[in-house]
Amino acid sequence: MEHEFTHVIMRVLQGEFGKSAKDIYKSSELLQYLNVKTRSASKGSKSRGSFGNHYAVYVLVEDYAKGGYSESGDYQSYEGAKFTDLFRRQRELPFGSKLQNHALNHRMNQEFRKYFPTCEYIPILRNAETNRYWFNENLLRFKVAGKKVNIAQSVLEIIDAYIASKRDALKGFINACRKIRRLQTGNATIAKKFIADLFKPNIDARIFEIVSFAVLKEYYSDQSILWGWTEDDINKEFLALYKTGRTNANDGGIDFVMRPLGRFFQVTETMDVRKYFLDIDKVQHYPITFVVKSTDSVNSISAKIRKRAQQAYGVTKIVHRYMDCVEEIINIPILLDRFKEITDKGNLEPVITEIILWSKVEFDYEEK
Numbered sequence: 001m002e003h004e005f006t007h008v009i010m011r012v013l014q015g016e017f018g019k020s021a022k023d024i025y026k027s028s029e030l031l032q033y034l035n036v037k038t039r040s041a042s043k044g045s046k047s048r049g050s051f052g053n054h055y056a057v058y059v060l061v062e063d064y065a066k067g068g069y070s071e072s073g074d075y076q077s078y079e080g081a082k083f084t085d086l087f088r089r090q091r092e093l094p095f096g097s098k099l100q101n102h103a104l105n106h107r108m109n110q111e112f113r114k115y116f117p118t119c120e121y122i123p124i125l126r127n128a129e130t131n132r133y134w135f136n137e138n139l140l141r142f143k144v145a146g147k148k149v150n151i152a153q154s155v156l157e158i159i160d161a162y163i164a165s166k167r168d169a170l171k172g173f174i175n176a177c178r179k180i181r182r183l184q185t186g187n188a189t190i191a192k193k194f195i196a197d198l199f200k201p202n203i204d205a206r207i208f209e210i211v212s213f214a215v216l217k218e219y220y221s222d223q224s225i226l227w228g229w230t231e232d233d234i235n236k237e238f239l240a241l242y243k244t245g246r247t248n249a250n251d252g253g254i255d256f257v258m259r260p261l262g263r264f265f266q267v268t269e270t271m272d273v274r275k276y277f278l279d280i281d282k283v284q285h286y287p288i289t290f291v292v293k294s295t296d297s298v299n300s301i302s303a304k305i306r307k308r309a310q311q312a313y314g315v316t317k318i319v320h321r322y323m324d325c326v327e328e329i330i331n332i333p334i335l336l337d338r339f340k341e342i343t344d345k346g347n348l349e350p351v352i353t354e355i356i357l358w359s360k361v362e363f364d365y366e367e368k
Contacts, residue, residue, distance in 0.1 A: 001035060003035075003038075003039045005038040005039065005161075005162065008038075008158070008161050008162075008165075009031065009034065009035055009038070009158050010022070010025065012154050012157045012158050013025060013031070013154055016153065017149065020144060020145070020149070023144050024144050024151065027144050028142070028151060029112075029115075029116045029121075029139065030057075030123065030139040030140070031151065031155075032116075033112055033115055034057075034155065034159070034162075036115060037053060037054060037162075038158070038162045051093075051096060051099065051163075052099055052100070052102065052103035052107065053103045053107060053108040053111060054159050054162065054163075055096055055099060055159075056090070056104045056107075056124060057123065057135070057155065057159065058090075058093070058155075058156065059081075059086045059089045059093075060081065060086065060124060060133060060134070060135035061135055061140065061156055062089070062156060063081045063085075063135075064135055064140065065153060069137070069152075070140075070141075070152045070153065075134070075137050076137075078134065079132060080127060080133055080134050081132060081133045081134070082131070082132065082133075083101070083131045083132075083133060086104060086133060087101060087104070090104075093163070094163050095163065095166065095167075104126075105126070108123060108124055109122050109123055109124050121139050122136060123135060123139055124136070140152045140155070170359070173359065174356055174360070177352050177355055177356045177359075178352075180194045180195075191352075192339075192343055195211065195215075195339060195348075195351065195352075196336060196339065198211045199211065199335055199336060199339075201294065201295060201332065203293075205267075205269050205293065206362050208293050209267040209291075210354075210355055210359055210362060211355055212267055212291050212330075213241065213256055213267075213354065213358065214351045214352075214355045214358070215338055215339045215342065215351055216241055216265070216291070216330075217240075217241040217350075217354060218342050218347055218350050218351050219338040219339075219342060220240070220241055220258065221238060221240070221350075222345075223238065224236050224237060224238045224239065225237060225260065227260065239258055239260075239261065240258065240259045240260075241256050241258050241265075242256065243255070244257055254266055254279070254282070254283065254288070255291075256291075263287075263289060264286060264287070264289065265288070265289045265290075265291055266279045266288050266289070266290055266291070267290075267291045267293070268291070269293035269294075271294075271304055271305070272308075273305055273308035273309050273312055274312070276290065276305055276326070277309070280322055280326075285321070285322075285325050286325070287324075287326070287327035288325060289327045289329075290326060290328075290329050290330070291330045291335070292329060292330065292331050293332065294331050294332060295332045295333060296331060297333075298334070302326070302329060305323070306319065306323055309322060339351070
């Protein structure tokens with residue numbers, strides 16, 4: 001697999017190993033793995049950037065290099081890095097402040113095995129009793145054409161370059177949002193196209209969720225209901241949408257909540273019926289509005305869910321019970337229609353402000 005960032009990887013290797021760079025790359029499953037994991041670098045801020053597995057590799061190889069084991073060759077007697085030190089270091093790195101321990105404990109090894117099932121080496125070694133970690137030196141130190149090489153420093157430089165690329169891309173995205181906000185009064189066409197492009201089906205799921213929230217929050221903000229505890233105590237209250245946490249957090253939560261109606265919204269990019277019903281089960285069959293990253297019609301999406309539900313469960317009453325919990329389906333065309341209503345009213349700025357705010361939160365971006 002070759003992509004734009006592959007050239008960066010080769011440049012780093014050539015800087016350290018010269019003409020042997022290609023042979024070293026071909027001999028290293030770890031370098032090939034990093035090549036797979038850095039393909040989003042060339043796709044800009046709106047493509048998914050994965051940092052958990054990168055940083056699991058980075059902090060262990062950094063620990064290896066700082067210990068001088070690249071030169072000493074005495075890594076076998078090392079007592080191992082403490083988990084607390086590795087975990088703290090991960091969270092110090094750009095985009096890493098919210099990372100969990102999954103990559104260090106098993107996720108990186110599992111993914112590496114998926115790409116290289118015949119490789120005899122497991123990248124991350126762990127002693128569960130002492131909670132100490134090592135990086136498998138066999139993936140760092142090996143022979144190429146009869147000559148010993150150690151790629152530890154190159155691995156660190158490659159990951160550093162990838163993180164710099166993603167940081168620059170996100171900075172560019174946020175600056176573009178600001179530029180659009182300044183231009184909106186003078187050139188609404190550019191602003192509208194910029195936001196509309198963020199609703200394309202191939203956009204990163206996190207960006208899609210952020211932009212969906214920004215649009216829906218503004219769309220509902222000028223809608224109100226009348227309610228009260230008694231007939232003589234009626235209040236007018238505008239609808240307010242709240243984002244409940246980070247995207248793709250795997251925390252079992254609901255993405256958006258609306259006051260005062262108490263509506264739940266869940267953003268999804270899948271047509272896996274089990275995911276829809278799992279979300280419904282989370283809230284004990286409380287009605288949910290699904291925001292679906294799809295250009296299919298609402299009727300088509302609903303029909304697909306019902307058909308797959310019938311295939312999965314077979315019992316009509318159960319299928320009906322779940323389908324009754326789908327309060328509304330909002331697809332990409334509906335989001336674009338609601339965005340048009342917002343721009344027609346001249347209310348684009350709050351949408352862009354919300355996108356900037358949540359992009360910084362989601363991607364752990366701090367301006368310096």
